[in-house]
Amino acid sequence: MVNIAHVPAAVDEVLTTFFDSGRPALDAIYPAVAEAGDVLADFVLAGGKRVRPSFVYAGWRCGPDTAGDDTMALRVGAAIELIQACALIHDDILDRSDTRRGNPTVHRRFEGLHAGRRLTGDSAHYGVSAAILLGDLALAWADDLVHGIGPATDGWADPRPLPRSVGVLWSRMRTEVLGGQLLDITNESSRDESVTAAYRVMEYKTAAYTVARPLQLGAALSGADAALSGSLHRIGLDLGIAFQLRDDVLGVFGDPEQTGKPSGDDLIEGKRTALLAEGLQRASRTDGEVLRNSVGRDLSDAELTAARAVLTGSGALAEIERQIDDRLQAALDGIVALDVDDDARADLTWLARRITHRAR
Amino acid sequence: MVNIAHVPAAVDEVLTTFFDSGRPALDAIYPAVAEAGDVLADFVLAGGKRVRPSFVYAGWRCGPDTAGDDTMALRVGAAIELIQACALIHDDILDRSDTRRGNPTVHRRFEGLHAGRRLTGDSAHYGVSAAILLGDLALAWADDLVHGIGPATDGWADPRPLPRSVGVLWSRMRTEVLGGQLLDITNESSRDESVTAAYRVMEYKTAAYTVARPLQLGAALSGADAALSGSLHRIGLDLGIAFQLRDDVLGVFGDPEQTGKPSGDDLIEGKRTALLAEGLQRASRTDGEVLRNSVGRDLSDAELTAARAVLTGSGALAEIERQIDDRLQAALDGIVALDVDDDARADLTWLARRITHRAR
Numbered sequence: 001m002v003n004i005a006h007v008p009a010a011v012d013e014v015l016t017t018f019f020d021s022g023r024p025a026l027d028a029i030y031p032a033v034a035e036a037g038d039v040l041a042d043f044v045l046a047g048g049k050r051v052r053p054s055f056v057y058a059g060w061r062c063g064p065d066t067a068g069d070d071t072m073a074l075r076v077g078a079a080i081e082l083i084q085a086c087a088l089i090h091d092d093i094l095d096r097s098d099t100r101r102g103n104p105t106v107h108r109r110f111e112g113l114h115a116g117r118r119l120t121g122d123s124a125h126y127g128v129s130a131a132i133l134l135g136d137l138a139l140a141w142a143d144d145l146v147h148g149i150g151p152a153t154d155g156w157a158d159p160r161p162l163p164r165s166v167g168v169l170w171s172r173m174r175t176e177v178l179g180g181q182l183l184d185i186t187n188e189s190s191r192d193e194s195v196t197a198a199y200r201v202m203e204y205k206t207a208a209y210t211v212a213r214p215l216q217l218g219a220a221l222s223g224a225d226a227a228l229s230g231s232l233h234r235i236g237l238d239l240g241i242a243f244q245l246r247d248d249v250l251g252v253f254g255d256p257e258q259t260g261k262p263s264g265d266d267l268i269e270g271k272r273t274a275l276l277a278e279g280l281q282r283a284s285r286t287d288g289e290v291l292r293n294s295v296g297r298d299l300s301d302a303e304l305t306a307a308r309a310v311l312t313g314s315g316a317l318a319e320i321e322r323q324i325d326d327r328l329q330a331a332l333d334g335i336v337a338l339d340v341d342d343d344a345r346a347d348l349t350w351l352a353r354r355i356t357h358r359a360r
Numbered sequence: 361m362v363n364i365a366h367v368p369a370a371v372d373e374v375l376t377t378f379f380d381s382g383r384p385a386l387d388a389i390y391p392a393v394a395e396a397g398d399v400l401a402d403f404v405l406a407g408g409k410r411v412r413p414s415f416v417y418a419g420w421r422c423g424p425d426t427a428g429d430d431t432m433a434l435r436v437g438a439a440i441e442l443i444q445a446c447a448l449i450h451d452d453i454l455d456r457s458d459t460r461r462g463n464p465t466v467h468r469r470f471e472g473l474h475a476g477r478r479l480t481g482d483s484a485h486y487g488v489s490a491a492i493l494l495g496d497l498a499l500a501w502a503d504d505l506v507h508g509i510g511p512a513t514d515g516w517a518d519p520r521p522l523p524r525s526v527g528v529l530w531s532r533m534r535t536e537v538l539g540g541q542l543l544d545i546t547n548e549s550s551r552d553e554s555v556t557a558a559y560r561v562m563e564y565k566t567a568a569y570t571v572a573r574p575l576q577l578g579a580a581l582s583g584a585d586a587a588l589s590g591s592l593h594r595i596g597l598d599l600g601i602a603f604q605l606r607d608d609v610l611g612v613f614g615d616p617e618q619t620g621k622p623s624g625d626d627l628i629e630g631k632r633t634a635l636l637a638e639g640l641q642r643a644s645r646t647d648g649e650v651l652r653n654s655v656g657r658d659l660s661d662a663e664l665t666a667a668r669a670v671l672t673g674s675g676a677l678a679e680i681e682r683q684i685d686d687r688l689q690a691a692l693d694g695i696v697a698l699d700v701d702d703d704a705r706a707d708l709t710w711l712a713r714r715i716t717h718r719a720r
Contacts, residue, residue: 119549
C-alpha cells in the first residue's frame with residue numbers, strides 16, 4: 001500500500017514499464033512506428049496530476065479486501081491515464097489547440113516533424129492524421145493494460161484476469177466520457193444555452209469519468225458491495241461537478257499565472273459552461289447580448305472586464321459559487337457517512353479538497 | 361455451427377443486438393448522443409463483406425474443440441467489425457474521402473447535418489470532430505463486445521470470460537493494424553519508394569489484421585495448439601499479402617464498374633503500393649519519371665494509359681502477378697498440410713480463393 005500522495009509516482013512506474021516493453025514491438029513493425037510510440041510515451045509521462053488513478057486508489061482503500069496487494073488498483077489507474085492520453089490528443093485536434101502544458105500538442109508536434117524533415121504533402125494534415133492514429137493506439141493500449149496484457153510477449157504483463165464487475169464499470173466509463181464529448185461539441189455548435197445541457201456535459205465528460213467511475217472501479221477491486229459502490233458514485237458525481245464548476249470559474253476569472261491559460265480562456269474558446277448558461281439566463285437583455293458577444297472570439301481587456309461584470313452583476317458567479325459549496329458539502333457529508341476505515345476516509349477527504357482547490 | 365457463407369448474417373445479428381441494446385444508454389446521456397450512435401450503427405450495418413469474422417470462424421473450425429457452440433467465435437468476429445468501423449471512419453478523415461460504398465463518409469455525413477441545421481462554426485471541422493469521437497466509440501465498444509460486455513446493463517451480454525490467449529492475440533492485432541497505418545502515412549509523406557516499406561505496410565495493416573490474426577483468434581477459441589496457431593499465422597500472412605497485391609493491381613488496372621472506384625484510383629490517391637515500388641525500381645530513368653509524376657494527382661486518360669504502360673512494360677505487373685500466384689499457392693499448400701478435418705479445410709480454401717478473386 002502506498003500513501004495517497006505517492007500514487008502518481010507508482011502509476012508512472014507502471015506506465016514507464018509498459019511503454020519500455022512496448023517499444024521493441026513497435027520497432028519490429030518499423031522504426032518510424034517506434035518513433036511515434038516515443039511521442040506517446042513522452043506525452044503520457046511528461047506530467048499530469050494523475051487525478052483519476054488517485055481516485056481509483058482511494059476507492060480501492062474503501063472496499064473490505066485491501067489486505068492483498070494494490071497492484072491491480074495501480075494497473076487500472078495507469079490504464080485510465082492511457083484513455084486520458086487519447087482524450088487529450090483527440091481533444092486538442094477538436095479544439096485546434098497549439099500547446100498543452102507549455103509544449104506543442106501532439107498534432108502540432110507531428111506537423112513540426114513533417115515540416116522539419118521537408119516531407120511531401122500538407123504538414124498540418126499529416127500532423128492531425130498521425131495524432132488521430134496515436135490517440136487510437138493509446139485507447140487500444142488502455143484496454144490491453146487494464147486486462148494485464150502488454151504490447152510485447154517478453155515485456156510487462158499481469159496474468160490476473162480483470163473481474164467482470166470491473167470490466168462493466170470500465171465499459172460504462174468509456175461510453176460516458178465519449179458520449180459527453182460528443183454532446184459537448186454538439187452543444188457548442190447548436191449554441192444550446194440551457195443549464196441542463198451544460199450540466200449533462202459536466203456529469204458525463206467530467207464527473208463520471210474523473211471521479212465517480214474511478215472510485216467505483218477501485219472499490220470493485222477490493223470487494224465493495226452495491227451499497228458502497230452506489231454511495232461512491234453519488235459522492236463522485238457531486239465532487240466531479242464541484243471540480244468542473246471551480247474550473248469553469250477559473251476559466252473566466254482565474255489568474256493566468258496560476259491557471260497556465262490566458263485570461264478568460266473559456267469565453268474565448270466558446271465553452272458552453274454552466275457559469276455562462278447561468279449568466280445568459282439571469283442577465284438583462286442588454287447584458288445578455290454583451291455576454292453572448294464575448295463568446296468564441298478574442299477579447300480586449302475592456303471586453304473581458306465587461307463580460308466578467310455581467311457574470312458578477314447578474315448573480316451568476318455567486319450562484320455557481322453556491323453550487324460548488326453545496327456539491328462539495330454533499331460530497332464531504334457522503335464521505336463522513338461511508339462505512340469505511342478512517343484512513344480511507346482521510347484519503348478521500350484530502351483528494352476532495354485538493355481537486356476543488358479548498359485548503360480546508 | 362453455421363455454413364461459412366452464412367457467417368456475415370450471423371455476425372450482423374450480434375451487431376444489431378449490440379447496437380439496439382446500446383441505444384438507451386446513449387439516449388440517457390442525451391438524445392443527440394443517441395443520434396450519433398445511430399450514425400455508427402447505420403455505418404456498420406450498411407454492409408461490408410465481413411471478411412475478418414469469416415476468417416475468425418474458419419480458424420475456429422480448425423481447432424480440436426468445436427463440439428460446443430460457436431457464439432464466442434461470432435462475438436470475436438463482430439468485435440473486429442467495430443475495430444474496422446473505427447479504422448474506416450478515421451481512415452476516411454486521413455484520406456479526405458467524401459464517399460464510401462456510394463454513401464457520404466461519416467465525417468461528411470456529420471458535416472452535412474451541421475450545415476443542414478444551420479449550426480454555428482465550421483461545418484467541416486464539426487464533421488471531422490464528431491467522426492473522430494465516433495471512431496473512438498467504435499474502438500472502445502469493440503473491446504467491450506470482445507469481452508462480452510454490452511453498453512447497457514439490461515441489454516446484450518455474454519458472461520463467459522475471454523481466454524487470456526485470445527486477449528493476447530487481440531492486443532497484437534490492434535497494435536499491428538495501428539502501427540501499419542502509422543507506417544503507411546509516414547511512407548506516403550517520406551516518399552519511401554522501397555519495396556520493403558510497401559511490404560511492411562501490407563504485412564501489418566492488411567495481412568496480419570485481415571487474415572492471420574483473425575484465423576489465430578478463432579483457433580485459440582477452439583483449443584488450437586502452438587503448432588496449429590503458427591501454421592495459421594503463416595497461411596494468413598501469405599493469403600493476406602496475395603489479397604492486398606490483388607487489390608493493388610485492381611487499384612491501377614481495375615474496371616471501375618467492378619471495383620466501384622475511379623480508374624487508376626491508387627495512383628491518384630498516391631498510395632505507396634508494392635506494384636508502384638516495383639515499377640519505380642524496374643523502370644528506366646525516363647519511364648520512372650513518368651510513373652513518379654503520375655502519383656498523387658488527378659490524371660487524364662492519356663496519362664493513366666502512360667503510367668499503366670510503364671508498369672506493364674517494366675515487368676512490374678508480371679512480377680506482382682507472379683507474387684500473387686506464389687503467395688496464394690503457398691497458402692493453399694499450407695491449408696492442404698493442416699492437420700484439420702476436411703470441412704474446415706474446405707471452408708478455408710473457399711475463403712482463400714474468394715478474397716484473391718480466383719474462381720479455382
